[in-house]
Amino acid sequence: MTSNDQNPAACPLPLTEYPHVLMAHGGGGKLMSQLIERLFMPAFSNPLLAQQHDGAVFQVDGTRLAFTTDSYVVDPLFFPGGDIGTLAVNGTVNDLAMCGARPLYLSAGFIIEEGLEMATLQRVAGSMQMAARQAQVQLVTGDTKVVDRGKGDKLFINTAGIGRVEDDVQVGPEQIGSGDAILISGDVGRHGLTIMAQRESLAFETTIESDCASVAAPVLDLVRSGVTVHCLRDLTRGGLASALVELAVQSAKEMIVEECRIAVVDEVRGACEILGLDPLYVANEGCFVAFVPQSDVDLALSVLRHHPVSHAAERIGTVGSGERGRVILRSAIGGQRVVDRLSGEQLPRIC
Amino acid sequence: MTSNDQNPAACPLPLTEYPHVLMAHGGGGKLMSQLIERLFMPAFSNPLLAQQHDGAVFQVDGTRLAFTTDSYVVDPLFFPGGDIGTLAVNGTVNDLAMCGARPLYLSAGFIIEEGLEMATLQRVAGSMQMAARQAQVQLVTGDTKVVDRGKGDKLFINTAGIGRVEDDVQVGPEQIGSGDAILISGDVGRHGLTIMAQRESLAFETTIESDCASVAAPVLDLVRSGVTVHCLRDLTRGGLASALVELAVQSAKEMIVEECRIAVVDEVRGACEILGLDPLYVANEGCFVAFVPQSDVDLALSVLRHHPVSHAAERIGTVGSGERGRVILRSAIGGQRVVDRLSGEQLPRIC
Numbered sequence: 265m266t267s268n269d270q271n272p273a274a275c276p277l278p279l280t281e282y283p284h285v286l287m288a289h290g291g292g293g294k295l296m297s298q299l300i301e302r303l304f305m306p307a308f309s310n311p312l313l314a315q316q317h318d319g320a321v322f323q324v325d326g327t328r329l330a331f332t333t334d335s336y337v338v339d340p341l342f343f344p345g346g347d348i349g350t351l352a353v354n355g356t357v358n359d360l361a362m363c364g365a366r367p368l369y370l371s372a373g374f375i376i377e378e379g380l381e382m383a384t385l386q387r388v389a390g391s392m393q394m395a396a397r398q399a400q401v402q403l404v405t406g407d408t409k410v411v412d413r414g415k416g417d418k419l420f421i422n423t424a425g426i427g428r429v430e431d432d433v434q435v436g437p438e439q440i441g442s443g444d445a446i447l448i449s450g451d452v453g454r455h456g457l458t459i460m461a462q463r464e465s466l467a468f469e470t471t472i473e474s475d476c477a478s479v480a481a482p483v484l485d486l487v488r489s490g491v492t493v494h495c496l497r498d499l500t501r502g503g504l505a506s507a508l509v510e511l512a513v514q515s516a517k518e519m520i521v522e523e524c525r526i527a528v529v530d531e532v533r534g535a536c537e538i539l540g541l542d543p544l545y546v547a548n549e550g551c552f553v554a555f556v557p558q559s560d561v562d563l564a565l566s567v568l569r570h571h572p573v574s575h576a577a578e579r580i581g582t583v584g585s586g587e588r589g590r591v592i593l594r595s596a597i598g599g600q601r602v603v604d605r606l607s608g609e610q611l612p613r614i615c
Numbered sequence: 616m617t618s619n620d621q622n623p624a625a626c627p628l629p630l631t632e633y634p635h636v637l638m639a640h641g642g643g644g645k646l647m648s649q650l651i652e653r654l655f656m657p658a659f660s661n662p663l664l665a666q667q668h669d670g671a672v673f674q675v676d677g678t679r680l681a682f683t684t685d686s687y688v689v690d691p692l693f694f695p696g697g698d699i700g701t702l703a704v705n706g707t708v709n710d711l712a713m714c715g716a717r718p719l720y721l722s723a724g725f726i727i728e729e730g731l732e733m734a735t736l737q738r739v740a741g742s743m744q745m746a747a748r749q750a751q752v753q754l755v756t757g758d759t760k761v762v763d764r765g766k767g768d769k770l771f772i773n774t775a776g777i778g779r780v781e782d783d784v785q786v787g788p789e790q791i792g793s794g795d796a797i798l799i800s801g802d803v804g805r806h807g808l809t810i811m812a813q814r815e816s817l818a819f820e821t822t823i824e825s826d827c828a829s830v831a832a833p834v835l836d837l838v839r840s841g842v843t844v845h846c847l848r849d850l851t852r853g854g855l856a857s858a859l860v861e862l863a864v865q866s867a868k869e870m871i872v873e874e875c876r877i878a879v880v881d882e883v884r885g886a887c888e889i890l891g892l893d894p895l896y897v898a899n900e901g902c903f904v905a906f907v908p909q910s911d912v913d914l915a916l917s918v919l920r921h922h923p924v925s926h927a928a929e930r931i932g933t934v935g936s937g938e939r940g941r942v943i944l945r946s947a948i949g950g951q952r953v954v955d956r957l958s959g960e961q962l963p964r965i966c
Contacts, residue, residue, distance in 0.1 A: 285727050285728075287761050289761050290727065303737055307737070307740035307743070308723075308754040310755065312755040312756075313755050320722075322720065324678050324680065324719065324777070324779055325678040327677075327678045331720055331722060333775055335725070335726050337762050339766075368675065369663075371682060373775075375773075378636060378638050379636065381635055382636060383634070386654055389658035389659065393660075396659075404671035404673070404682060405671040405682055406659070408641055410638050410963070411641075415690075415767070415768035416771075417763075422686060424773075428676065612761070612763070
């Protein structure tokens with residue numbers, strides 16, 4: 265049987281199934297996973313990319329480095345709790361932290377639509393510098409492109425980041441073990457809801473603010489405290505649910521999560537009800553999960569709760585003994601359901 | 616006198632002089648320099664950024680690294696001699712090479728306009744992988760964003776790159792010395808003219824092809840051959856003239872260049888005449904200048920000519936003894952003129 269004879273339903277190429285890119289291909293759900301797995305991974309095939317982590321980890325002359333990138337296309341540019349600049353710095357800083365790395369240096373590439381107010385650009389640059397100072401990273405190299413009016417949308421920013429991986433750190437989906445505790449750093453859904461509320465001009469009684477922040481400090485404290493951290497993942501596009509499903513599949517483990525342990529602030533819960541959204545799928549920009557051995561739970565939680573950004577850290581679940589790559593959500597009243605990946609687009613352009 | 620009293624003509628802020636971003640702010644000329652010097656540099660102020668080189672060079676645990684980024688917004692996506700994918704790889708590889716670094720790892724961030732043909736994306740990914748193989752770098756981490764139809768332009772790609780700086784290499788504008796020879800790796804103007812011809816649907820008798828290629832191999836050979844390389848710069852946006860003016864200003868040196876030594880192929884010269892362009896200001900994507908001591912010229916040229924991409928390397932000028940940051944172009948008939956920066960936009964979105 266040649267490769268052309270393979271059942272197209274079993275492994276459909278995006279080319280045949282979707283001849284054009286849809287918004288959902290960037291949404292953090294099923295279609296984005298397919299695009300990555302079926303188009304980018306085969307094209308760029310190499311062992312480092314195959315790690316499928318938030319960044320690549322490699323050695324240069326014996327020094328372990330982490331390297332990551334994200335482009336930011338958030339709409340609107342400014343929102344309660346941050347803007348595209350704070351997002352571009354903290355998002356990439358957090359991806360480095362998720363590799364167990366101390367973030368060091370960032371690059372910044374600006375794609376500006378002709379006609380953008382110079383004051384807007386200046387304000388965003390100021391936000392980036394402030395976020396960089398807070399996260400103790402330096403913006404050391406950059407690039408500016410301008411595209412014609414109507415060929416962009418005000419401002420897109422790409423940042424890439426380099427971090428130094430702590431020597432004894434081995435984090436990644438393959439490190440997740442049966443019996444590991446699943447910890448979360450705080451409540452979920454604030455960033456996505458904030459953007460949605462801004463975009464839809466919804467007036468909620470209380471203003472929700474994005475949780476956009478660096479989580480590098482608690483993560484570094486965690487890995488240096490002696491806690492054996494098996495895996496870290498920030499809960500961006502697709503939210504907590506998508507991150508857990510992805511890790512369950514990558515690690516081929518079953519994860520059992522208690523719904524009542526997942527904090528959702530009242531304003532977010534209320535807004536989600538109005539909008540018909542599940543907060544578990546809503547994006548965060550300052551929240552992560554950590555997988556640690558049962559024996560390290562107390563120390564890990566006490567380290568995390570010491571930092572303002574993760575003061576509400578909680579244990580939300582456990583990695584089961586089964587080999588099935590799935591996530592089980594147990595509700596407060598005893599029911600349980602399998603958590604699925606987001607199938608379509610939920611909140612486009614939230615980061 | 617407070618800072619508000621300063622003569623606005625002497626040091627105008629982009630905010631007051633240009634309340635909105637113009638196409639020329641991304642064109643590689645005067646306005647782009649102003650935007651960088653007056654908005655980004657003050658905002659992100661740090662010594663590494665102040666190097667104003669093609670990338671930042673720093674040490675992590677004693678290992679010297681180069682780090683650089685570029686966003687690619689070329690229009691059209693495909694052109695004779697390459698596409699946005701080959702450009703995105705080679706452009707960043709070349710920026711690393713200009714730091715005297717061996718390119719190692721690249722990141723790739725895709726901003727896709729909703730509706731892009733999946734086949735286009737697949738073709739571009741294939742080009743990137745082929746270019747990466749040729750340049751001996753690995754694409755190890757990436758990101759995909761999709762923006763609504765009409766809010767982007769098919770495909771923008773950002774790449775960032777990490778390279779290992781050779782131990783004894785010290786390249787940069789500050790290393791340029793009086794008496795240094797100015798070498799060029801080949802003929803100029805092919806990339807910019809190729810894009811312009813495609814965009815304007817001009818039919819020239821001979822098809823011009825972009826020079827898009829990695830120059831890492833000749834550069835590494837040069838630095839390893841024992842040649843003392845003082846500075847390297849690739850001749851992208853703004854072409855040879857803009858690169859030399861920038862280096863003259865940064866090094867506070869006078870550069871004297873012989874016009875007759877600068878190769879321009881007949882098709883490029885002819886097309887430039889039709890379009891009213893000066894080939895010295897037209898972008899290249901596989902061409903660079905190297906500053907080396909007088910005593911190393913023969914060795915340097917022989918090393919460069921050994922590589923196909925720089926087989927036509929030539930000496931085009933000399934760094935003068937004066938302290939004035941300017942470039943003097945001597946014509947074949949004995950006249951001379953001061954070369955100025957490009958003042959407006961010449962070829963937008965050529966990379």
